Amino acid sequence: MKKTLISFLSIIFIATITLSCREKTAGEKVEDAVEDVGDAVEDGVEDVKDAVEDATDDN
Numbered sequence: 001m002k003k004t005l006i007s008f009l010s011i012i013f014i015a016t017i018t019l020s021c022r023e024k025t026a027g028e029k030v031e032d033a034v035e036d037v038g039d040a041v042e043d044g045v046e047d048v049k050d051a052v053e054d055a056t057d058d059n
Helices: 002-020 026-058
Strands: none
16 A cells, blocks of 8 residues: 555656646747736836826925
8 A cells, every 4th residue: 555655646746747847838938928018018007107196296
């Protein structure tokens, strides 16, 4: 029973490492790039919002 459990856990461990080390597909790369652009746009919008708030606070 113990050998079976250790063998089963070893197979799961190896499968997990193999799947996590695979290269990204083109779709995944595009998805990551789109998310990065979206994050950059959000940051830019926040910067503009802060600049407008600073400009209106001074008046």
